[in-house]
Amino acid sequence: MSRTTQTAFVTLTSALSLCVALWQPAYGQTAATERHQVNATTVAEGLNFPWGLAFLPNGDALITEKSGSLRRVSPNGAISAPIKGVPDVVYKSQGGLLDVAIDPNFADTPWVYLSYAEADPAGGDGNSTAVARGKLNGNALTDVTVIFRGAPKYKSGAHFGSRLVFSPQGHLFITLGDRYSAMDDAQTLDNHHGKVVRIWPDGSIPKDNPFVRDDGALDAIWSYGHRNVQGAAIHPETGALWTVEHGPKGGDEINIPEAGKNYGWPIATYGVDYDGSVISDQTHAEGTVQPHYYWVPSIATSNMIFYTGDMFPAWQGDALIAALKGAKVARLDLDGERVMHEESLFAELIQQRIRDIAQGPDGAIYLITDDRNGRFIRITNAAE
Amino acid sequence: MSRTTQTAFVTLTSALSLCVALWQPAYGQTAATERHQVNATTVAEGLNFPWGLAFLPNGDALITEKSGSLRRVSPNGAISAPIKGVPDVVYKSQGGLLDVAIDPNFADTPWVYLSYAEADPAGGDGNSTAVARGKLNGNALTDVTVIFRGAPKYKSGAHFGSRLVFSPQGHLFITLGDRYSAMDDAQTLDNHHGKVVRIWPDGSIPKDNPFVRDDGALDAIWSYGHRNVQGAAIHPETGALWTVEHGPKGGDEINIPEAGKNYGWPIATYGVDYDGSVISDQTHAEGTVQPHYYWVPSIATSNMIFYTGDMFPAWQGDALIAALKGAKVARLDLDGERVMHEESLFAELIQQRIRDIAQGPDGAIYLITDDRNGRFIRITNAAE
Ligand SMILES: [Ca+2]
Ligand SMILES: [Ca+2]
Ligand SMILES: [Ca+2]
Ligand SMILES: [Ca+2]
Numbered sequence: 001m002s003r004t005t006q007t008a009f010v011t012l013t014s015a016l017s018l019c020v021a022l023w024q025p026a027y028g029q030t031a032a033t034e035r036h037q038v039n040a041t042t043v044a045e046g047l048n049f050p051w052g053l054a055f056l057p058n059g060d061a062l063i064t065e066k067s068g069s070l071r072r073v074s075p076n077g078a079i080s081a082p083i084k085g086v087p088d089v090v091y092k093s094q095g096g097l098l099d100v101a102i103d104p105n106f107a108d109t110p111w112v113y114l115s116y117a118e119a120d121p122a123g124g125d126g127n128s129t130a131v132a133r134g135k136l137n138g139n140a141l142t143d144v145t146v147i148f149r150g151a152p153k154y155k156s157g158a159h160f161g162s163r164l165v166f167s168p169q170g171h172l173f174i175t176l177g178d179r180y181s182a183m184d185d186a187q188t189l190d191n192h193h194g195k196v197v198r199i200w201p202d203g204s205i206p207k208d209n210p211f212v213r214d215d216g217a218l219d220a221i222w223s224y225g226h227r228n229v230q231g232a233a234i235h236p237e238t239g240a241l242w243t244v245e246h247g248p249k250g251g252d253e254i255n256i257p258e259a260g261k262n263y264g265w266p267i268a269t270y271g272v273d274y275d276g277s278v279i280s281d282q283t284h285a286e287g288t289v290q291p292h293y294y295w296v297p298s299i300a301t302s303n304m305i306f307y308t309g310d311m312f313p314a315w316q317g318d319a320l321i322a323a324l325k326g327a328k329v330a331r332l333d334l335d336g337e338r339v340m341h342e343e344s345l346f347a348e349l350i351q352q353r354i355r356d357i358a359q360g361p362d363g364a365i366y367l368i369t370d371d372r373n374g375r376f377i378r379i380t381n382a383a384e
Numbered sequence: 385m386s387r388t389t390q391t392a393f394v395t396l397t398s399a400l401s402l403c404v405a406l407w408q409p410a411y412g413q414t415a416a417t418e419r420h421q422v423n424a425t426t427v428a429e430g431l432n433f434p435w436g437l438a439f440l441p442n443g444d445a446l447i448t449e450k451s452g453s454l455r456r457v458s459p460n461g462a463i464s465a466p467i468k469g470v471p472d473v474v475y476k477s478q479g480g481l482l483d484v485a486i487d488p489n490f491a492d493t494p495w496v497y498l499s500y501a502e503a504d505p506a507g508g509d510g511n512s513t514a515v516a517r518g519k520l521n522g523n524a525l526t527d528v529t530v531i532f533r534g535a536p537k538y539k540s541g542a543h544f545g546s547r548l549v550f551s552p553q554g555h556l557f558i559t560l561g562d563r564y565s566a567m568d569d570a571q572t573l574d575n576h577h578g579k580v581v582r583i584w585p586d587g588s589i590p591k592d593n594p595f596v597r598d599d600g601a602l603d604a605i606w607s608y609g610h611r612n613v614q615g616a617a618i619h620p621e622t623g624a625l626w627t628v629e630h631g632p633k634g635g636d637e638i639n640i641p642e643a644g645k646n647y648g649w650p651i652a653t654y655g656v657d658y659d660g661s662v663i664s665d666q667t668h669a670e671g672t673v674q675p676h677y678y679w680v681p682s683i684a685t686s687n688m689i690f691y692t693g694d695m696f697p698a699w700q701g702d703a704l705i706a707a708l709k710g711a712k713v714a715r716l717d718l719d720g721e722r723v724m725h726e727e728s729l730f731a732e733l734i735q736q737r738i739r740d741i742a743q744g745p746d747g748a749i750y751l752i753t754d755d756r757n758g759r760f761i762r763i764t765n766a767a768e
Contacts, residue, residue: 292722
């Protein structure tokens, strides 16, 4: 942080306590944090339970709405009509149109990836997380193909996981959920419940996936023993996948999933079930990996990023974890992989559950909120 | 944690919320924590600003009072008359009789070590942290010798540091403070301000101390760039020294001080000065080591332990850091050295600043409180 920035920070603090004391739903509000003074601006509102957010190279954002629409939102807040060609989704409870990701080589071929709750193509009453991709041409997706289909189809409206992130080598990681009532499946490898999977963007299986030579295990599986992994990001220095998953009541976790490893759910957890009953009395279990970091009580982690922009120099390299509960972003000040400190950001500015977080091409931080009148919010440095 | 313990924990939670809601200064109160149900019992009270606490092999505790008395307290709470032979102390502001430690070979030779603010033997008006040892015989110390004398003598009532811990190899670590107005001295090696020092118990200098061959540096120095290190413990698995130091306003730190390294104060810090002014605009500085973990805002760390007892199975291997502010103990759930989670313990039970923490021979956790009517408190497992 420059001397100028720090001085401004200190000078503004007292003036801002007034501001914060009189808070209202934020349209251009300012708040103090430990290292930066920030502004929150609502870029667009009226989004219907937006779930996923990704930036196009031209600076537009693609935003999913859970009911099944994919929209383009320009930096000035103009919201497009629904983009055509999006697959049908099961819009029920936690299911619907979920995450969106842009191909790393979008300039060559404009693939857009969508995760969603998919009905059983055979007509059964089950559903599962699926991933499709299509080429974005104007306001339509063309050549739409399903590249991943979670197995089995299962009758539940809960725990779809669904974040999409690309590894530096071009693999696509898809994070999944345990479908709640099927939680025990997270410990067996003949299904995708409670797994992180790794595929190539065309849906083929990387030959070095950990279970490709195991006949009893599904080939896409990367790691297992997860509960409901709704957040994922690639560490900018190590290139490793980091995930955040919802615990039951308490026990939200960050993990750094490694090939073939077991992250413990439901045999080891730091949480209890929603009704307070005990799922497991174990926080540790043989053959399972401890979380890298965890929260008790839960903050209800949605997605995470590693901040790498120039706009907030003091946050470079830090993990920012969006939370549904408390409408906040948890900043983990990292030294490499080590968590040195946790700070709670933006809660007084947002006042709605935060469903996704992204770093914009401008280095600002963007949030979408989980609400019938969902907002698309830009967080900028008030000292710039 | 056994299944029995966990079940008891869950069952008692609702009954206990009533208890907690009606809190009063605690004499035999119970509280819920994430993993254990605990009782707090006041073993003894009426201690005059107790500062240091150490257990003798027979189960008695030695407790210092800042005004200059060392007392023996039995497990049933009987407080002895002041033990004779304690050196004169400068009892002023933060200075006085400070820590107490027992020789690892106490059964052979009953050495007791005391740190304290010592006047200038040459008659000047400065003072510094000194350490003396004496043999405990009944209610007196004999053969009392000063084994360490901080340099220079300096006119200040602040930042004496003063924790005493033995390494597994038998070295004595003494943690020191920057004397506040001499903070810049923490970056130079011709003085003991803002240092951790390492000596043998007889006061001699270990030959492998990092600066013994450096003529411009004092030979006792182990690490530097500290502010006011009032807490220290040896990690039970690695054998490494861990310390906690007070930040200015924000920026309390845990460090794992290694030989010859610079921990940054006052050129790099996560805090600002008490009046909100900027001491350094840097959290990072070339050649300095980042904290292992830090707190903003400050919790005012006093001492720390690693819990290794049987009474609280879920806390084994965790760091417990006592705090003056908030009258609490911060539990850092550790996986090896890695902090996975922080929990705030005991605040509703204590209601006084906590000055020292120790694990008793019975596996219970003992606290002393920084008060004119200071208390000696035993924390036990309510499920046992
Ligand atoms: Ca886990
Ligand atoms: Ca940082
Ligand atoms: Ca430091
Ligand atoms: Ca633990």
